[in-house]
Amino acid sequence: MRNSSAPRLTDIAKRAGVSIAAVSIALNKSESNRVSAERRQKILRIAEEMGYVPNELARALAERRTRLLGLVVPLRDPIFFNQFIAQALSGIQSTLMKRGYNLLVFSPSGKPGRATRDQILESRFMDGLVFINTRSCTAGDVKRTIEELDRAQIKFAMINSYYGRAPINYVGVDDAAIGSAAVDYLTERGHKRIAFLSGSATLPAHQQLVKGMRRSLEKRGLELKPELIGCTGYEVERAFQILDDWFRTKRDRPTAILTADDQLLLNLYDYAEQRGLKMPGDIAVLNRGNSTPEHHLRPRPTTLVTPTLRMGELAAELLIDSIEKPGTPPQRVLLPFELVQGATT
Amino acid sequence: MRNSSAPRLTDIAKRAGVSIAAVSIALNKSESNRVSAERRQKILRIAEEMGYVPNELARALAERRTRLLGLVVPLRDPIFFNQFIAQALSGIQSTLMKRGYNLLVFSPSGKPGRATRDQILESRFMDGLVFINTRSCTAGDVKRTIEELDRAQIKFAMINSYYGRAPINYVGVDDAAIGSAAVDYLTERGHKRIAFLSGSATLPAHQQLVKGMRRSLEKRGLELKPELIGCTGYEVERAFQILDDWFRTKRDRPTAILTADDQLLLNLYDYAEQRGLKMPGDIAVLNRGNSTPEHHLRPRPTTLVTPTLRMGELAAELLIDSIEKPGTPPQRVLLPFELVQGATT
DNA sequence: GTGAAAGCGCTAACAG
DNA sequence: CTGTTAGCGCTTTCAC
Numbered sequence: 223m224r225n226s227s228a229p230r231l232t233d234i235a236k237r238a239g240v241s242i243a244a245v246s247i248a249l250n251k252s253e254s255n256r257v258s259a260e261r262r263q264k265i266l267r268i269a270e271e272m273g274y275v276p277n278e279l280a281r282a283l284a285e286r287r288t289r290l291l292g293l294v295v296p297l298r299d300p301i302f303f304n305q306f307i308a309q310a311l312s313g314i315q316s317t318l319m320k321r322g323y324n325l326l327v328f329s330p331s332g333k334p335g336r337a338t339r340d341q342i343l344e345s346r347f348m349d350g351l352v353f354i355n356t357r358s359c360t361a362g363d364v365k366r367t368i369e370e371l372d373r374a375q376i377k378f379a380m381i382n383s384y385y386g387r388a389p390i391n392y393v394g395v396d397d398a399a400i401g402s403a404a405v406d407y408l409t410e411r412g413h414k415r416i417a418f419l420s421g422s423a424t425l426p427a428h429q430q431l432v433k434g435m436r437r438s439l440e441k442r443g444l445e446l447k448p449e450l451i452g453c454t455g456y457e458v459e460r461a462f463q464i465l466d467d468w469f470r471t472k473r474d475r476p477t478a479i480l481t482a483d484d485q486l487l488l489n490l491y492d493y494a495e496q497r498g499l500k501m502p503g504d505i506a507v508l509n510r511g512n513s514t515p516e517h518h519l520r521p522r523p524t525t526l527v528t529p530t531l532r533m534g535e536l537a538a539e540l541l542i543d544s545i546e547k548p549g550t551p552p553q554r555v556l557l558p559f560e561l562v563q564g565a566t567t
Numbered sequence: 568m569r570n571s572s573a574p575r576l577t578d579i580a581k582r583a584g585v586s587i588a589a590v591s592i593a594l595n596k597s598e599s600n601r602v603s604a605e606r607r608q609k610i611l612r613i614a615e616e617m618g619y620v621p622n623e624l625a626r627a628l629a630e631r632r633t634r635l636l637g638l639v640v641p642l643r644d645p646i647f648f649n650q651f652i653a654q655a656l657s658g659i660q661s662t663l664m665k666r667g668y669n670l671l672v673f674s675p676s677g678k679p680g681r682a683t684r685d686q687i688l689e690s691r692f693m694d695g696l697v698f699i700n701t702r703s704c705t706a707g708d709v710k711r712t713i714e715e716l717d718r719a720q721i722k723f724a725m726i727n728s729y730y731g732r733a734p735i736n737y738v739g740v741d742d743a744a745i746g747s748a749a750v751d752y753l754t755e756r757g758h759k760r761i762a763f764l765s766g767s768a769t770l771p772a773h774q775q776l777v778k779g780m781r782r783s784l785e786k787r788g789l790e791l792k793p794e795l796i797g798c799t800g801y802e803v804e805r806a807f808q809i810l811d812d813w814f815r816t817k818r819d820r821p822t823a824i825l826t827a828d829d830q831l832l833l834n835l836y837d838y839a840e841q842r843g844l845k846m847p848g849d850i851a852v853l854n855r856g857n858s859t860p861e862h863h864l865r866p867r868p869t870t871l872v873t874p875t876l877r878m879g880e881l882a883a884e885l886l887i888d889s890i891e892k893p894g895t896p897p898q899r900v901l902l903p904f905e906l907v908q909g910a911t912t
Numbered sequence: 913g914t915g916a917a918a919g920c921g922c923t924a925a926c927a928g
Numbered sequence: 929c930t931g932t933t934a935g936c937g938c939t940t941t942c943a944c
Contacts, residue, residue, distance in 0.1 A: 228689070230937055241915040246939060256913065278690040279628050280937035283920050286568055288624065290671070290692075300657035302647060312645035319674035326635070326671050329664035345623040346921090347635075349568050488863060495865075518833060519863055575921055586931045591923065601929060625921035628936045691937090 229272040238268050245269070249276070291318060291541065292326045292348040296363070297356040305484060305512050306530055310354055310381055313534020321542050323349075350377035350541045352534075357456065357483065359383060360424045379541035381533050383426045391540040392554045393533045397427045397510075400526050400559055401434025401480070404508050408478045409442055411567065413506060417450040417468055417476035419461070419486050428453075431482060431510070450476055454486065461489040469499065478506035478567075487511060487523060507566040510559075521565035529557045574617040583613050590614070594621070636663065636886065637671045637693040641708070642701040650829060650857050651875055655699055655726055658879020666887050668694075688721060695722035695886050697879075702801065702828065704728060705769045724886035726878050728771045736885040737899045738878045742772045742855075745871050745904055746779025746825070749853050753823045754787055756912065758851060762795040762813055762821035764806070764831045773798075776827060776855070795821055799831065806834040814844065823851035823912075832856060832868055852911040855904075866910035874902045 231249075235242040240261060248257045248265040257265070282288040293314070295301045302308065311325075318325055326348055351371070355364055364380075368388050371378050379391035408416055418435060420428045436446050452464035468476055481487040487509040494501055501507050501521055509525045536555055544550045576594075580587040585606060593602045593610040602610070627633040638659070640646045647653065656670075663670055671693055688696065696716070700709055709725075713733050716723050724736035753761050763780060765773045781791050797809035813821055826832040832854040839846055846852050846866055854870045881900055889895045 228691075231939095232937080242938085243915060243917095243940080244913090250939085258913065261913090275689045277937050278692050279624065279633065280691075280920090281939075283624050283628050283922090284937080284939040286920070288568070300653075300660070302653040302656040302660075305648075308645075308647040308653065311647045315645070315647075315672070315674055322674075324671060324673040326669055327660070328669040329660055329667075344573075344620045346568055346573075346625075347623050491863065518836065520865060577921080587922085588924080588931065588933095589929095592930095595923085603929065606929090622921050625936090626923075628938095629921080629923040631936070 228277070229269075229274045230277070234265065234269050234272060234274060237272070238265050240265065249274075288347060288349055289323045290326050290348045291323050291538070292328060292351045293354070294328075294351055295354045295356060296359055298358065304356075307354060307356070309512055309530035310534035310537075313531040313536075314352055314538045315534075316531075317535045317538035317542070321538075323538075323542060344374050344376070349545050350379070352537055352541060353378055353380040355380065355383040355426075357421050357425060357485075359426075361386065361426045361429075364426070377541060377545050379537040379544075381537045385426050385430060389552045390554070391537065391544060391552045393537040393540065394556055395528045395533075395559050396556045397430030398434035398437070400510055400528075401431035401436075402438040403434075403559070403561070404431075404480045404510070404526060405435045405438035407561065408480070408506065408508060408567070409438070409444070411478075411506070413478040414444055415450065415474060415476045415478070416444075416446070417452065417479045418446065418482070419452050419454070419464070419479055419490060420482040421454055421456045421486060423451075423453050428482060431480070435480070447474070449474075454489065456485060458489055458492070461486070462493055465490065465493045465497075469497070469505075476505070478508065481507065481509045481511070484509070484511040487519075491519060501566040509566075513562055524564035524567040525562045527560045527562050529559065532557055573622075574614075574619045575622070579610065579614050579617060579619055582617070583610050585610065594619075631691075633692060633694055634668045635671050635693045636668050636883070637673060637688065637696045638699070639673075639688075639696055640699045640701060641704055643703065649701075652699060652701070654857055654875035655879035655882075658876040658881075659697055659883045660879075661876075662880045662883035662887070666883075668883075668887060689719055694890050695724070697882055697886060698723055698725040700725065700728040700771075702766050702770060702830075704771075706731065706771050706774075709771070722886060722890050724882040724889075726882045730771050730775060734897045735899070736882065736889060736897045738882040738885065739901060740873045740878075740904050741901045742775030743779035743782070745855055745873075746776035746781075747783040748779075748904070748906070749776075749825045749855070749871060750780045750783035752906065753825070753851065753853060753912070754783070754789070756823075756851070758823040759789055760795065760819060760821045760823070761789075761791070762797065762824045763791065763827070764797050764799065764809070764824055764835060765827040766801045766831060767798050768796075773827060776825070780825070792819070794819075799834065801830060803834055803837070806831070807838055810835065810838045810842075814842070814850075821850070823853065826852065826854045826856075829854070829856040832864075836864060846911040854911075858907055869909035869912040870907045872905045872907050874904065877902055 231242045231245050235245045238245065244257050244261065245265050247254055248262040249269060295307055315325060353367065364384055365386055368390060382394050384392050384394060405416060418432065422428060432446065432451065439446050454461040454464060479490065481490055490507060493499065499505060507523060509523045511525055511528065512530055513525055513527050540553050544552065576587045576590050580590045583590065589602050589606065590610050592599055593607040594614060640652055642649065660670060698712065709729050710731055713735060727739050729737050729739060750761060763777065767773060777791065777796065784791055799806040799809060824835065826835055835852060844850060852868060854868045856870055856873065857875055858870055858872050885898050889897065
């Protein structure tokens with residue numbers, strides 16, 4: 223904290239010969255007539271002279287509002303390394319800046335016996351929370367989280383991977399539509415044996431993608447073969463095993479792969495490099511993910527881009543609306559995705 | 568904020584039939600004998616039953632301590648996209664977690680008329696600041712920042728690019744040593760015409776790198792030719808111009824390049840790809856930077872790796888020490904770097 | 913228009 | 929050991 227001898231409202235009040243209330247009003251409510259113009263001038267001048275800066279902590283306690291939003295990202299890995307999160311965060315920050323809020327990134331499991339994560343959530347430091355679901359969030363996890371937050375009456379907005387029915391502030395993409403679009407795109411290019419490389423079958427996004435793929439495949443009399451759905455558990459060895467299974471057998475070898483996220487795409491690139499597999503010669507690759515991390519991948523991957531930055535912006539927007547206008551009903555927004563043509567298809 | 572009907576110390580005190588002070592002590596000072604064991608038990612039980620969670624805001628106001636640290640990153644671009652910052656942040660978070668602090672990422676220039684950045688810095692929301700200097704910080708900027716912070720008596724720790732003499736908490740690398748090591752490495756491999764691709768000559772890191780390079784070159788009777796120092800201003804076009812200048816003229820063409828950071832390295836890769844330049848065949852490349860973003864660059868760049876994560880950890884450590892133990896003298900730490908052999912040299 | 917006073921919820925010094 | 933009291937600095941009734 224700053225030097226504790228900082229000037230307070232009291233100090234200004236004394237110097238100006240007015241009440242502390244007058245100072246508070248003069249400084250904060252520029253509209254109000256409760257203080258006369260001349261008085262206000264004098265107060266403002268003195269505050270300026272003394273270098274007054276309000277103590278936001280005291281203000282927050284009195285107003286019951288901190289203008290601080292918390293960020294929750296259930297992920298083991300350092301969250302800042304993750305490009306998806308980095309983009310969402312940038313979007314969030316951009317909105318917060320516009321609307322005068324700040325972001326509190328808390329450190330889960332702080333000192334033993336104090337400030338555990340859940341305590342922090344409820345500790346009144348934040349006006350609300352932004353939740354970014356990650357690949358470690360199953361549908362059940364998400365559901366439980368929502369129930370807890372509702373019970374604690376904490377305002378929040380969620381990003382990514384919620385397909386439940388609870389009325390919450392949510393921003394995501396329609397993964398079923400993405401799966402469907404992926405199949406449309408690939409079948410139009412003559413692919414019939416399409417594989418799906420995913421992290422885990424328990425993830426909501428996985429389920430939606432599969433659903434969408436099936437929908438589109440069936441429309442064409444094709445099917446998504448169970449053996450062409452591979453779940454790596456986000457382990458490289460497992461990814462390589464799966465890919466070996468697919469490519470070592472000549473029969474029924476897939477001609478195209480949809481990767482469920484950037485990390486799986488990178489695994490695939492590593493595999494292709496190591497095994498001498500050419501893209502798109504030996505295998506066509508389509509990715510669902512962000513575009514940033516791929517700038518320097520060669521060949522450039524064809525990607526169904528999720529608008530992650532925008533998701534962050536919007537989620538923050540919804541959250542702040544629901545904080546500032548208490549009546550506002552929760553909104554669920556599904557953002558459109560975009561196909562960015564690369565050299566892997 | 569959370570539901571405002573949350574139980575307070577008063578509520579527990581009433582229910583337990585004790586004073587509010589007793590409750591506070593029972594809950595917070597497990598060591599103290601000021602409250603008897605049985606009473607403590609009773610109080611703890613009741614607090615548990617009522618689902619008591621302390622209001623950190625009120626606590627902070629009374630204790631004059633928030634356990635919140637602020638992050639300042641002077642950079643126009645979205646800071647979370649930057650791998651250097653992502654790594655430093657991860658390090659910072661890791662320390663904060665261990666020591667029970669949280670991180671406040673504020674949004675510069677909030678609502679007009681209120682909460683400008685500087686005000687937030689002094690608004691008592693934070694116990695201290697972590698400053699990450701970036702490529703937009705000249706020596707003068709940094710110096711001014713330090714003066715301001717000192718004047719406002721704000722505790723802080725700085726990361727990166729400070730070579731001044733002020734006694735502050737600082738963690739960085741010795742860029743002169745890096746420049747020197749780069750030259751040693753390249754000359755040992757027979758290179759004599761070594762170029763330096765940098766962002767701007769006004770950056771402290773630039774100056775140190777040049778100093779180190781010169782030192783090592785002169786020891787060998789070589790020199791760093793002024794025309795082989797290129798400053799891109801972090802603009803791609805300018806980078807290409809400079810590289811064209813170097814490579815279009817056959818005479819005095821450099822045989823090796825040291826890039827001052829990851830972004831310049833990427834510019835160089837783009838250039839090499841576009842002009843059909845082979846690394847290391849046509850040009851040897853050595854980079855100063857992080858290793859993460861390069862995982863999927865081909866060929867893999869040889870890199871003098873700065874331990875950015877560790878820098879974040881340590882800076883946070885120093886800052887918290889200086890907050891918690893007021894007498895602690897500021898420390899300046901220069902971390903060692905490491906050479907990671909790639910395929911570009 | 914203006915000021916006094918009552919909180920916001922907690923900590924800590926002080927008196928028993 | 930225990931309770932009372934005085935803040936922390938600000939906002940906001942509520943009388944005048």
